[in-house]
Amino acid sequence: MTARNNFSSGKLTHPDGRMHHLGINESEITKSCILTSNLERVKIIANTFDTAEKTGEHREYITYKGEKYGIPMSVMSIGMGCMPTAIAVEELKHIGCTNMIKVGTCSAIQSGIKPGTIIIARGAVRGEGATVEYLNYQYPAVSDLDILLALEESAKEVGEKPVVGIVRTHDAIYLEARFGHDGVQERIKPWSDLGVIAVENETASLFTIASIIGSRAGCILLVVDNLIDNTVMDFESDYEKRMLVVIDIAERALVKTDKLPAHQR
Numbered sequence: 001m002t003a004r005n006n007f008s009s010g011k012l013t014h015p016d017g018r019m020h021h022l023g024i025n026e027s028e029i030t031k032s033c034i035l036t037s038n039l040e041r042v043k044i045i046a047n048t049f050d051t052a053e054k055t056g057e058h059r060e061y062i063t064y065k066g067e068k069y070g071i072p073m074s075v076m077s078i079g080m081g082c083m084p085t086a087i088a089v090e091e092l093k094h095i096g097c098t099n100m101i102k103v104g105t106c107s108a109i110q111s112g113i114k115p116g117t118i119i120i121a122r123g124a125v126r127g128e129g130a131t132v133e134y135l136n137y138q139y140p141a142v143s144d145l146d147i148l149l150a151l152e153e154s155a156k157e158v159g160e161k162p163v164v165g166i167v168r169t170h171d172a173i174y175l176e177a178r179f180g181h182d183g184v185q186e187r188i189k190p191w192s193d194l195g196v197i198a199v200e201n202e203t204a205s206l207f208t209i210a211s212i213i214g215s216r217a218g219c220i221l222l223v224v225d226n227l228i229d230n231t232v233m234d235f236e237s238d239y240e241k242r243m244l245v246v247i248d249i250a251e252r253a254l255v256k257t258d259k260l261p262a263h264q265r
Helices: 039-048 082-094 145-157 184-193 203-213 235-257
Strands: 032-036 051-058 061-068 071-077 099-108 118-127 163-170 198-200 216-226
Touching (some): 032 039, 032 082, 032 235, 039 061, 039 071, 051 071, 061 235, 071 235, 099 145, 099 235, 118 203, 118 235, 145 235, 163 203, 198 216, 216 235
Parallel strands (some): 099 216, 118 163, 163 198
Antiparallel strands (some): 051 061, 061 071, 099 198, 118 216
């Protein structure tokens, strides 16, 4: 199966016009949106907005709409994994949201990347099954360049030096996690040897689907542990304050890219 030219998806809605899975319509979302797989993090992000109101809660998709740094901005939970992420990216395009940055966490797989480090994903290994349903593995999963540069610039503004590189997206979280099955080191070694910097569970789907439907997508992650060094973040003292930095960088980047048109498809 190869990529189709002029790729487009059908618009599936409820009788009231709200999107079938997301449960919201055009008036309940903005062009620029932060996406996150953590349901609790949605409210945390919304609380950083200058104004925010809850506009949707359907299935795993919780949505807040508001304003930050003078532009309309939203935040939405996308569930864990690539399939619900793909649904979100497609349905958001139908209701005018075409500028997306995922905020999440990851496990580093390069020695020396300390927990608490911020990672900006330049691209992702498509080690998952959702995107192959769309097109074969020859198609790359890469960040939108404008959003990538905006994330890097925004990190610099707040005094951060993120690690920028390729992450690996996969479906089986217990197979590539310090708390999971035996054999984690053997499983991640080929990717670590190739210079992949971290593992996580949604970015490949976000990048691939956004690219083929003409949306813009980026990803910024907080390292919570390192599978090579076996080091772990002190969640009580460090997690909240470091995640707020990640969120701020994402919001600043969305301001920089809000006026850009969606890619034409």
